[in-house]
Amino acid sequence: xxxxxxxxxxxxxxxxxxxxxxxxxxxxxxxxxxxxxxxxxxxxxxxxxxxxxxxxxxxxxxxxxxxxxxxxxxxxxxxxxxxxxxxxxxxxxxxxxxxxxxxxxxxxxxxxxxxxxxxxxxxxxxxxxxxxxxxxxxxxxxxxxxxxxxxxxxxxxxxxxxxxxxxxxxxxxxxxxxxxxxxxxxxxxxxxxxxxxxxxxxxxxxxxxxxxxxxxxxxxxxxxxxxxxxxxxxxxxxxxxxxxxxxxxxxxxxxxxxxxxxxxxxxxxx
Ligand code: KIV
Ligand code: NA
Numbered sequence: 001x002x003x004x005x006x007x008x009x010x011x012x013x014x015x016x017x018x019x020x021x022x023x024x025x026x027x028x029x030x031x032x033x034x035x036x037x038x039x040x041x042x043x044x045x046x047x048x049x050x051x052x053x054x055x056x057x058x059x060x061x062x063x064x065x066x067x068x069x070x071x072x073x074x075x076x077x078x079x080x081x082x083x084x085x086x087x088x089x090x091x092x093x094x095x096x097x098x099x100x101x102x103x104x105x106x107x108x109x110x111x112x113x114x115x116x117x118x119x120x121x122x123x124x125x126x127x128x129x130x131x132x133x134x135x136x137x138x139x140x141x142x143x144x145x146x147x148x149x150x151x152x153x154x155x156x157x158x159x160x161x162x163x164x165x166x167x168x169x170x171x172x173x174x175x176x177x178x179x180x181x182x183x184x185x186x187x188x189x190x191x192x193x194x195x196x197x198x199x200x201x202x203x204x205x206x207x208x209x210x211x212x213x214x215x216x217x218x219x220x221x222x223x224x225x226x227x228x229x230x231x232x233x234x235x236x237x238x239x240x241x242x243x244x245x246x247x248x249x250x251x252x253x254x255x256x257x258x259x260x261x262x263x264x265x266x267x268x269x270x
Contacts, residue, residue, distance in 0.1 A: 016209025066105035126173030138181035202227030
């Protein structure tokens with residue numbers, strides 16, 4: 001069982017690994033590989049549910065996918081991502097939505113896309129016993145406002161704002177911070193400034209840990225962002241298996257005799 005305290009203790013000591021997972025079989029694979037943190041990301045919207053952004057993802061969907069993941073996981077810390085507008089509109093509603101992830105779905109913590117508007121909410125959640133992973137830099141729930149999935153923190157003013165917000169969320173009690181699509185030197189600086197671990201995606205090698213979307217990492221996604229690497233070709237293997245199945249049914253080699261059973265008592269009837 002990995003706890004948020006274990007994770008804090010790893011900052012600057014050994015690299016932290018984090019991957020997303022949205023279902024029991026992939027969560028089992030990720031957990032058995034020894035990955036420290038499993039994120040049930042709102043990237044489920046793109047990776048699994050066929051949406052072209054994370055915006056339509058609901059609290060019920062994240063709760064359902066998180067429950068599937070926690071049923072399969074033994075060791076990793078499981079973090080549930082709070083979807084667009086499920087937090088930040090109203091504090092009581094935000095707390096209830098975050099609380100559902102722990103009460104109903106057995107998550108260990110929540111992640112929320114952070115900004116000036118989430119400092120006091122982070123403090124409130126932590127006070128109530130809901131550990132919070134913060135998320136700065138590119139926050140994809142703001143894609144419409146940002147005008148695209150663009151690199152963040154590229155000007156001095158924007159970079160300083162990220163450093164200040166990172167500190168504010170650490171002070172508010174966040175146990176870790178995701179930095180997405182920011183310059184590597186900015187991520188290195190934030191990592192130096194904070195005691196809690198930073199987890200980077202498109203943020204260079206100097207964060208305390210790295211995170212990727214499972215479907216990108218294993219090569220199941222049709223498209224991967226430029227900062228990701230496919231470590232496998234799961235898509236190719238799935239295509240091969242499905243092609244072989246179709247061929248075997250069409251040419252009559254599946255099912256073979258060992259896949260079925262003839263009941264001799266019925267021989268006289270049929
Ligand atoms: O939803 C997600 O997968 C994420 C990670 C990319 C950090 O937020
Ligand atoms: Na996310």
